[in-house]
Amino acid sequence: MAERTPVSSKLKLTVSYQDGSGAQKTRQVTLAHLKSGAEPANIVDVVTALGTLQDDPFTAIREVVEHEISA
Numbered sequence: 001m002a003e004r005t006p007v008s009s010k011l012k013l014t015v016s017y018q019d020g021s022g023a024q025k026t027r028q029v030t031l032a033h034l035k036s037g038a039e040p041a042n043i044v045d046v047v048t049a050l051g052t053l054q055d056d057p058f059t060a061i062r063e064v065v066e067h068e069i070s071a
Contacts, residue, residue: 004067009034013047014060026059034063 011031019025034043043061051058 002069002071004069006036006065007068008032008066009036009038010064011043011047012060012062012064013050013058014062015054015056016059017056
């Protein structure tokens with residue numbers, strides 16, 4: 001039977017900001033090597049805490065998990 005094993009995990013955080021001409025823009029910040037099995041509530045708490053350190057808000061949190069599939 002085939003199995004799926006997590007290999008790596010990272011967070012992609014979207015930041016909303018205004019550029020010099022006042023246009024609304026977004027950019028992404030990536031945090032690699034996320035602990036396997038991190039609880040979603042803990043991730044939200046950490047991202048919220050990080051958001052207090054900058055002027056621009058995080059508008060999206062995405063977790064990207066890479067798996068190895070073996071037979």
